Amino acid sequence: MAEEDDEMQYTILDQAIAARDGSALLVTAQEFHYADLAHHYENLDDEDRDFFLKTIGPELATDMIGELPSSLIEEALSHFKPAQLRIILGNLSDDDRVDVFQVVSEESQRRFFSLLGPHDEQLTRNLLKYAEDTAGGRMTTAIGRITADMTVKQAITVLRRDKDSAETLARIFVVDEQGRLVGKVRLRDLAFHPWPTPIADIMEDADESVLATVDQEEAARMLSKYDLIVLPVVDEFDHLLGVITYDDAMEILQEESTEDIEKLAAIGGEQSELSYLNTTVLSHFQRRVFWLVALAFVSLASGYVMYRFSDLLSGAYALSLFLPMVVASGGNSGGQAATMVIRAMALGEVNPGTALRIAWKELRTGILLGFSIAACMAGCILLFLPLLTNEMEVHKIALAVGLSLAAQVISSTLLGALLPLGARSIKLDPAVVSSPSLASTVDVTGMVIYFSVAAMILR
Amino acid sequence: MAEEDDEMQYTILDQAIAARDGSALLVTAQEFHYADLAHHYENLDDEDRDFFLKTIGPELATDMIGELPSSLIEEALSHFKPAQLRIILGNLSDDDRVDVFQVVSEESQRRFFSLLGPHDEQLTRNLLKYAEDTAGGRMTTAIGRITADMTVKQAITVLRRDKDSAETLARIFVVDEQGRLVGKVRLRDLAFHPWPTPIADIMEDADESVLATVDQEEAARMLSKYDLIVLPVVDEFDHLLGVITYDDAMEILQEESTEDIEKLAAIGGEQSELSYLNTTVLSHFQRRVFWLVALAFVSLASGYVMYRFSDLLSGAYALSLFLPMVVASGGNSGGQAATMVIRAMALGEVNPGTALRIAWKELRTGILLGFSIAACMAGCILLFLPLLTNEMEVHKIALAVGLSLAAQVISSTLLGALLPLGARSIKLDPAVVSSPSLASTVDVTGMVIYFSVAAMILR
Numbered sequence: 013m014a015e016e017d018d019e020m021q022y023t024i025l026d027q028a029i030a031a032r033d034g035s036a037l038l039v040t041a042q043e044f045h046y047a048d049l050a051h052h053y054e055n056l057d058d059e060d061r062d063f064f065l066k067t068i069g070p071e072l073a074t075d076m077i078g079e080l081p082s083s084l085i086e087e088a089l090s091h092f093k094p095a096q097l098r099i100i101l102g103n104l105s106d107d108d109r110v111d112v113f114q115v116v117s118e119e120s121q122r123r124f125f126s127l128l129g130p131h132d133e134q135l136t137r138n139l140l141k142y143a144e145d146t147a148g149g150r151m152t153t154a155i156g157r158i159t160a161d162m163t164v165k166q167a168i169t170v171l172r173r174d175k176d177s178a179e180t181l182a183r184i185f186v187v188d189e190q191g192r193l194v195g196k197v198r199l200r201d202l203a204f205h206p207w208p209t210p211i212a213d214i215m216e217d218a219d220e221s222v223l224a225t226v227d228q229e230e231a232a233r234m235l236s237k238y239d240l241i242v243l244p245v246v247d248e249f250d251h252l253l254g255v256i257t258y259d260d261a262m263e264i265l266q267e268e269s270t271e272d273i274e275k276l277a278a279i280g281g282e283q284s285e286l287s288y289l290n291t292t293v294l295s296h297f298q299r300r301v302f303w304l305v306a307l308a309f310v311s312l313a314s315g316y317v318m319y320r321f322s323d324l325l326s327g328a329y330a331l332s333l334f335l336p337m338v339v340a341s342g343g344n345s346g347g348q349a350a351t352m353v354i355r356a357m358a359l360g361e362v363n364p365g366t367a368l369r370i371a372w373k374e375l376r377t378g379i380l381l382g383f384s385i386a387a388c389m390a391g392c393i394l395l396f397l398p399l400l401t402n403e404m405e406v407h408k409i410a411l412a413v414g415l416s417l418a419a420q421v422i423s424s425t426l427l428g429a430l431l432p433l434g435a436r437s438i439k440l441d442p443a444v445v446s447s448p449s450l451a452s453t454v455d456v457t458g459m460v461i462y463f464s465v466a467a468m469i470l471r
Numbered sequence: 472m473a474e475e476d477d478e479m480q481y482t483i484l485d486q487a488i489a490a491r492d493g494s495a496l497l498v499t500a501q502e503f504h505y506a507d508l509a510h511h512y513e514n515l516d517d518e519d520r521d522f523f524l525k526t527i528g529p530e531l532a533t534d535m536i537g538e539l540p541s542s543l544i545e546e547a548l549s550h551f552k553p554a555q556l557r558i559i560l561g562n563l564s565d566d567d568r569v570d571v572f573q574v575v576s577e578e579s580q581r582r583f584f585s586l587l588g589p590h591d592e593q594l595t596r597n598l599l600k601y602a603e604d605t606a607g608g609r610m611t612t613a614i615g616r617i618t619a620d621m622t623v624k625q626a627i628t629v630l631r632r633d634k635d636s637a638e639t640l641a642r643i644f645v646v647d648e649q650g651r652l653v654g655k656v657r658l659r660d661l662a663f664h665p666w667p668t669p670i671a672d673i674m675e676d677a678d679e680s681v682l683a684t685v686d687q688e689e690a691a692r693m694l695s696k697y698d699l700i701v702l703p704v705v706d707e708f709d710h711l712l713g714v715i716t717y718d719d720a721m722e723i724l725q726e727e728s729t730e731d732i733e734k735l736a737a738i739g740g741e742q743s744e745l746s747y748l749n750t751t752v753l754s755h756f757q758r759r760v761f762w763l764v765a766l767a768f769v770s771l772a773s774g775y776v777m778y779r780f781s782d783l784l785s786g787a788y789a790l791s792l793f794l795p796m797v798v799a800s801g802g803n804s805g806g807q808a809a810t811m812v813i814r815a816m817a818l819g820e821v822n823p824g825t826a827l828r829i830a831w832k833e834l835r836t837g838i839l840l841g842f843s844i845a846a847c848m849a850g851c852i853l854l855f856l857p858l859l860t861n862e863m864e865v866h867k868i869a870l871a872v873g874l875s876l877a878a879q880v881i882s883s884t885l886l887g888a889l890l891p892l893g894a895r896s897i898k899l900d901p902a903v904v905s906s907p908s909l910a911s912t913v914d915v916t917g918m919v920i921y922f923s924v925a926a927m928i929l930r
Contacts, residue, residue: 199640238506269728305843305844312792315792318792337771341763344763348759352747362747373752380752380753384756388767389767
């Protein structure tokens with residue numbers, strides 16, 4: 013669909029809602045993908061939402077609710093009567109249904125449970141046992157299961173029964189009588205093999221699987237690394253519980269990247285599931301104010317160092333020219349190192365066990381960076397500072413700036429690499445710990461290094 | 472597989488390589504997923520690589536080469552003789568083959584072309600026409616294609632022929648006589664419908680597709696948004712050219728996130744496809760030194776402001792206590808705002824057209840942040856500064872710090888939001904432009920604001 017067409021469709025949708033024209037709205041809404049409807053729903057006000065949901069009805073609403081941000085789900089469901097809620101909750105795929113139960117109030121949970129059939133209720137209660145951010149909390153149980161002693165024909169018969177409820181038939185899993193995972197078959201192998209072929213002849217090993225208690229990020233990384241469409245989730249006895257699908261993996265990886273990016277910028281709290289513009293000013297404020305105030309207090313330490321060295325500074329004004337540069341270079345080089353290490357950890361490339369190798373690599377990188385930048389700056393000072401001031405011996409300033417700059421960059425680079433590793437080794441989040449503690453530490457060390465070196469050389 | 476098993480397998484692999492024990496190596500290597508082999512290959516030295524590749528042979532090597540970082544592909548292929556290369560190049564899926572041709576030298580390209588059959592050569596030359604980072608450059612052409620006038624049985628016959636070459640049969644596309652995309656069928660619908668059913672009866676509309684010239688990131692976002700396994704790629708006349716698959720989308724989204732994170736930390740250049748520890752110190756150095764030196768020069772501007780206001784500072788030492796805090800708060804709040812806006816843009820949530828709404832939201836957020844932090848700091852100064860110094864009237868300092876802090880946070884928040892929007896509206900990369908230009912601008916404005924306000928109030 014071309015972009016302009018899209019825009020026009022949205023306009024028609026909005027007009028139908030504004031005019032309370034039910035039939036026009038229904039026709040237009042059916043033209044949209046439900047993910048787009050969910051996205052548009054965010055922008056409507058309460059009355060429009062009510063009209064919108066009641067018009068599109070429970071079937072289309074079911075698809076849309078699976079795509080809504082968590083914070084809107086309870087609100088959206090509140091527009092429906094019990095009879096419609098029963099349809100919606102029954103139609104939701106089991107993993108989407110668990111998501112709903114995970115985000116609504118306890119009271120709604122009780123009410124929703126009373127609307128489920130006994131089978132769905134049992135299933136939902138079982139899935140709710142797994143923490144939201146584990147493989148078990150994200151899996152779907154609606155998968156094709158067959159046993160190795162079936163023929164292709166029997167397998168097709170069994171699967172045909174599940175064909176509409178199974179979330180994916182891209183991989184069909186073979187289990188033994190105890191429900192333990194023993195292999196997998198591709199749908200294409202069923203479609204293209206003669207019906208009497210035994211499943212045992214065409215099944216492959218199911219090499220990859222995860223424990224239900226494993227972190228969702230680890231499961232997503234496995235899907236991504238091995239290019240899997242589905243990853244089987246098992247319990248400790250290898251019983252097949254469900255699967256994580258590629259689309260969940262994509263969502264998880266995106267969420268985790270956003271989380272890391274935000275933490276590196278000292279933004280706190282849960283990321284909003286609403287889009288940027290639909291997040292309230294108050295919520296933007298709340299996620300930023302804590303770190304902003306905390307970091308402000310921490311930077312008083314730098315101020316204190318500067319205050320203590322005021323005499324030195326007022327004795328040689330030219331020193332103030334280079335103070336911000338020395339301090340900032342530490343922040344920049346430390347930030348670069350921390351970012352590289354944090355991203356490498358997020359991609360599963362390094363771990364605290366390799367801490368020494370990382371430190372050694374960053375130390376050498378830091379030395380190269382430190383001496384390059386020091387040589388460059390000292391050279392410029394020797395060339396250009398005489399044009400600005402005759403206050404003192406220029407070569408002494410060049411030496412002081414060069415030395416302190418090198419020391420600051422080398423120490424900051426090393427610190428930037430070690431902080432995230434240290435944080436993780438004591439089970440803290442590397443991205444949260446590193447960014448603020450790095451910035452504040454490096455500012456203070458920069459000032460101390462600069463003033464101490466300058467005091468030694470200039471006196 | 473449990474982690475310890477994994478570790479042990481790697482040890483056995485390494486031992487087999489070290490002992491030059493071909494049969495042990497072959498047996499162990501076949502236990503691994505080729506993605507793991509590719510990952511392990513990185514860590515071997517040149518002689519070990521040669522032995523490793525020659526032992527596992529062209530078939531297993533083909534799978535592994537599709538997973539190697541670009542920078543290692545040419546090297547890996549150089550270990551094979553022409554006869555083996557012919558097998559590898561022929562076995563590669565068409566999109567992996569194009570990736571190989573995109574990264575090797577022109578000389579190797581010519582040599583590799585001479586080893587391809589005429590069909591593969593033509594196909595590869597066609598695919599090479601699309602830029603590497605477009606949908607066309609990432610697509611695979613090995614897909615199931617049928618026409619609407621076939622029956623299910625005819626379709627299965629056609630697809631059975633392609634069954635091993637087609638990268639995915641999760642979605643089968645229906646084209647007309649001119650090869651234009653008219654619909655799609657799911658493999659399960661073929662498997663579960665009676666053989667005489669006409670395709671026209673069971674096919675669905677192919678709602679989503681992208682132009683081959685579209686940026687790969689946009690294609691990946693569509694796959695993610697609509698939870699697609701494959702997204703058809705078409706030319707401007709709607710001819711079906713190929714598909715982008717979910718695993719490509721995952722890879723693209725991960726790459727783009729890494730890119731954004733690195734740019735925000737002022738790390739330049741192409742991201743290394745090698746893992747962190749396998750990237751050389753020199754290459755780490757090269758990606759960081761440019762911005763580090765550039766930012767150092769830029770921060771001379773802050774130094775200059777400080778130098779100009781040296782008199783004021785030496786007249787009231789207590790001012791230096793709060794200077795780093797005012798400056799740093801601007802950097803932090805500006806960085807938070809920029810990160811939120813850049814991430815929202817990366818997720819496709821905002822665009823320059825909504826710039827005014829974003830600015831308005833950030834202005835209000837900035838005002839809330841600015842006044843909270845100012846009130847907090849001014850209060851603390853009134854309470855605690857008298858304990859430290861009697862140098863001057865404490866309430867004047869509290870007023871000066873509070874006012875400049877509020878002004879600095881508000882202006883930096885707004886600037887942090889507007890810089891990425893401005894960068895994108897003139898087609899520059901928001902993440903590259905914002906981070907350095909923001910840091911430097913905000914440092915200078917912070918100093919100017921602080922000293923000007925202080926000068927006004929204290930004089």
